[in-house]
Amino acid sequence: MRTNNPEDKPLSEPVFLILLSLADRPRHGYALMKDIESLSNGRVRLSTGTLYGALRRLLDDAWIEPFQQEDSSREKQAYRLTEFGRAQFHGEVERMRQLTRAAAARIRLGRLKANEAQR
């Protein structure tokens, strides 16, 4: 059951894609933009305004944190998931998995009924 906890709300697509991109390793802003474009097969291209707005909220909520890389410069600050952010991301993936399973079952049932109606 969903509660009033704001952390139980489904994640927006940009936020989900940022967390997905950071799930395997830390990335800086430009690398995130490129990876998100590739993860979404070119469908989603985040502008820097949207990307950094989402990064700021994720930093504020401690879902991600700055990560010092050896070549870290002011223009290339990398970010990584915190343990808390990773747990939230896993929770969202599980929620989507349940929905996908339910959707697949409904689609199968719908096809069966349509086939029966045709006979």
Add this chain to the structure above:
Amino acid sequence: MTRRIYLTLLKLYPSGYRANFGAEMLGAFEKAAEDARALGTAVFVRFVLTECAGLAMGAWAERLSKLRGRPAYAPMPAVAGEGSLPRELFEAKRRVAMLTGSMTRVIAARDFKRARDYSYQDRAAREHLRRISQRYNIRPNEG
């Protein structure tokens, strides 16, 4: 030219936000602009228009949240135990410290809706800290 437009639009953001993210945003924009330019004029023009709209909306959202009492992003609060505590325990402590700070700031700004959001998160964060502390057999307020 596009750099100048970008820098002008960045000025729409609150100064604290600009100080934290301005250089990074400009760096990411310039690299993405190179990619878009290589793909032709139409792609580049669309890219610049999307960037301008993204900046204008982002700046508006930041200004609005600042008006509602959300302070400029502050780096993670200093919490004792970095390096000596297990990472997940340290992170849980830092999250509680961060939420306490955020809650205090939004209450001072009389933004009670956001304070309620933070209080839900704070309760969950303290419960999370309690569980992790138990696992490591450490009291939650021990550094």
